[in-house]
Structures are given as structure tokens and as C-alpha cells.
Amino acid sequence: MHRVSGLLVMLLLAGAHLAPVGGLAQEGGDHLQVVASFSILADVARNVAGDAADVTALMPLNADPHSFVPAPRDLVALAEADVVLTVGASFEEGMAVSVANAGEDVNVVVASACVAILPFGDAAAHGDDAAHEEAAHEDDAAHADDSEIAALCATHKAELAALVGEAADAPQDAAPLGRLYTLDCGEAHEAGGCDPHVWTDPDNVMLWTMMVRDTLSALDPDHAAAYADNATAYLEALNALVNEEIAPAVSTIPEASRKLVTNHAALGYFAHRFGFEVVGLVIPGASTLAEPSAAEVAGLIDAIRAEGVPAVFAETTANPDLAWRIAEETGVPFYTLYTGSLGEPDGPAGTYLDYMRHNVRTFVAALGGTVQ
Numbered sequence: 001m002h003r004v005s006g007l008l009v010m011l012l013l014a015g016a017h018l019a020p021v022g023g024l025a026q027e028g029g030d031h032l033q034v035v036a037s038f039s040i041l042a043d044v045a046r047n048v049a050g051d052a053a054d055v056t057a058l059m060p061l062n063a064d065p066h067s068f069v070p071a072p073r074d075l076v077a078l079a080e081a082d083v084v085l086t087v088g089a090s091f092e093e094g095m096a097v098s099v100a101n102a103g104e105d106v107n108v109v110v111a112s113a114c115v116a117i118l119p120f121g122d123a124a125a126h127g128d129d130a131a132h133e134e135a136a137h138e139d140d141a142a143h144a145d146d147s148e149i150a151a152l153c154a155t156h157k158a159e160l161a162a163l164v165g166e167a168a169d170a171p172q173d174a175a176p177l178g179r180l181y182t183l184d185c186g187e188a189h190e191a192g193g194c195d196p197h198v199w200t201d202p203d204n205v206m207l208w209t210m211m212v213r214d215t216l217s218a219l220d221p222d223h224a225a226a227y228a229d230n231a232t233a234y235l236e237a238l239n240a241l242v243n244e245e246i247a248p249a250v251s252t253i254p255e256a257s258r259k260l261v262t263n264h265a266a267l268g269y270f271a272h273r274f275g276f277e278v279v280g281l282v283i284p285g286a287s288t289l290a291e292p293s294a295a296e297v298a299g300l301i302d303a304i305r306a307e308g309v310p311a312v313f314a315e316t317t318a319n320p321d322l323a324w325r326i327a328e329e330t331g332v333p334f335y336t337l338y339t340g341s342l343g344e345p346d347g348p349a350g351t352y353l354d355y356m357r358h359n360v361r362t363f364v365a366a367l368g369g370t371v372q
């Protein structure tokens with residue numbers, strides 16, 4: 001049985017471990033049935049699948065991914081899927097058991113397996129030695145482990161480097177804990193643990209794209225050429241998004257204003273990639289499933305004043321009341337970001353590319369950048 005427990009236990013790749021997809025013509029037409037855990041991963045998968053495979057998102061739009069628990073109809077979708085794509089790193093907290101029980105014929109692939117996972121919380125701010133030591137272990141593990149996943153991640157890392165060049169090694173204020181496939185993220189969300197919000201750095205979405213491409217191609221070799229072409233086009237679009245839109249827009253924000261106070265720890269990878277400092281979080285921890293103490297709220301208000309943080313950001317997938325009250329208390333404006341979900345298809349964040357554009361426009365407006 002193929003299942004996900006803890007981290008990545010099963011990453012099924014390159015044919016050898018993928019359950020054969022038999023009887024496609026009999027069930028659900030002749031298309032591969034792909035279920036992604038949430039809307040952003042589903043959008044990436046659709047860009048790779050094109051017309052050749054059917055992709056659905058398990059979580060509805062605007063659900064909080066941390067707390068989402070599948071309904072009975074979702075269990076049916078899981079059981080009927082040829083492959084289930086997850087973020088991993090304990091992101092899908094509420095659906096891990098259901099995915100694990102999806103059935104023997106369901107392949108589960110962790111899209112972030114090759115992503116360099118950042119710690120969240122205080123460890124990120126301090127860039128401490130422990131993190132650097134763990135990063136060193138990453139290479140050891142990769143060298144010691146000649147498994148298929150290590151080899152696959154090495155090829156994806158090289159493909160990414162060829163696409164994005166030096167930008168892949170941008171600001172290193174916090175050293176990664178390691179590539180996800182080398183880590184056991186567990187279920188705890190204490191400071192220094194795995195931050196699962198990898199997609200706010202488009203480079204990581206490029207790694208997702210490669211993983212989806214190789215997974216779909218292994219399961220459905222007849223359409224491998226289409227998946228490869230679609231992935232190439234999407235990788236180019238992601239790279240252009242960074243170089244032609246995000247980086248120029250961020251460059252208009254004064255450096256002293258590149259400070260974020262967000263509702264929960266959803267923007268760590270964006271901050272790391274584009275040189276922002278996460279000054280504080282309304283909800284402590286990597287998940288939304290916690291509540292701040294009165295002392296933590298008071299500490300955040302002090303930090304906003306002391307650091308001159310220009311704005312507070314709430315998010316569409318969580319109750320904004322506390323973030324709004326903190327903004328009001330500190331006299332700074334309040335904005336809403338898309339974090340754990342895309343918006344409606346015809347709205348401003350209906351795709352991942354538009355989601356990033358919307359959030360970057362919001363940062364530019366909130367933090368004193370120049371609208372271009």
C-alpha cells in the first residue's frame with residue numbers, strides 16, 4: 001500500500017514504484033485522474049496536464065488547508081484517483097489520515113519532495129549554527145542515499161539552476177533544514193520545524209512543476225510529450241513572473257519597509273526569496289491551528305511600533321478579526337492577502353500566477369513601493 005505518513009514516507013517515482021494504472025479506458029474515460037490536495041497545487045498540475053489528464057482539488061476554494069478534513073465525497077475522489085498530489089511537510093494536517101487510507105491503487109506523490117525546506121519562527125530570524133549544520137547534513141544524506149528520489153531531486157535541482165541561474169542562491173538569512181525527502185517533519189509545529197508554505201517562492205513551484213511532469217509521464221507515458229511541453233511552457237511563465245514582474249516590483253519598495261507582519265507563517269519562503277523580514281505573526285507557529293496569548297499579542301504590537309512596520313496583512317483563508325484589531329491598535333493599514341487558497345476563477349487570484357501578482361501588488365501598495 002502506498003501511503004503518506006509523517007513526511008514523505010512514500011514518494012513514488014519513475015515507474016519503479018508507481019502502481020500501474022490499469023483500466024483507464026474503463027473508468028472515467030481515458031484520462032488520468034489527478035487529485036491535488038489544494039487549489040494552488042491543482043492549478044500547477046492543470047498547467048502540466050493540459051487536456052491530457054483530469055485534475056481536481058480536494059479542498060474547496062478558501063478552505064483553511066491546515067484544518068480541512070475531507071468529507072465523505074472527498075474520500076470517494078481520493079479512492080478513485082490514479083494519483084494524489086500533496087504538498088507534504090505536514091501541510092495537510094487534517095487530511096493526512098484520509099490520504100493514507102485512500103487505497104492500494106492510489107499513488108501518493110509529495111510535490112515538495114525536492115524543495116529545500118526552511119525552518120519557521122525564531123530560527124529563521126537568527127540564522128543560527130544549528131540550521132547551518134543541518135544544511136550540511138543535507139548534502140551528506142544526498143550523497144549517502146542513491147535512491148531514486150535523491151537522483152531525481154539532483155536532476156530537478158540542476159534543471160532549476162539552469163532556468164533561474166544565480167537567483168536560486170538568493171539571500172540566505174536562514175539556512176534550509178534540508179531537501180524535504182531527507183527530513184522527518186513530524187506533526188509538531190514548534191519554532192524551527194518545517195515550514196510547509198513552499199509555494200510563496202516561485203522557484204519551489206518550478207520544482208513542483210517538474211515533479212508533476214515526471215509523475216504524470218510515468219503514469220501515462222502515452223502523453224509524456226504533452227506533459228513535457230506543457231511543463232516547459234509553465235516553467236518559462238514562472239521564471240518570467242519572477243524576473244519581469246515580482247523582482248522589479250519589489251525593487252520599488254524601500255529596503256527599510258520590506259517588513260511583514262502576517263496573520264500566520266504563510267510568507268516565509270517569499271520573504272526569504274525576495275529579501276523581506278518577517279517581523280511577527282498574529283497566529284504563532286507554522287499552522288493556523290493555534291491562538292496567541294495576550295502576551296504574544298502585546299509583544300507583536302510592540303514589535304510593529306519598534307520596527308516601524310508599515311502594514312498588517314490578513315489572509316482570505318482565516319478569520320481576520322485579530323489581525324484587524326492589531327492594525328487598528330498600532331494605527332497601521334490593514335490589507336488582505338491570498339495565502340492558502342486561490343480565489344474564484346474569474347477573480348484577481350484565480351491562478352497561481354495571478355495570486356502572486358495580486359499579493360505583490362498588495363505589498364507594493366502597502367509598503368511604499370511604486371505602482372508600475
Ligand SMILES: [Zn+2]
Pocket residue numbers: 066197264265266286287288340
Ligand atoms: Zn498555512
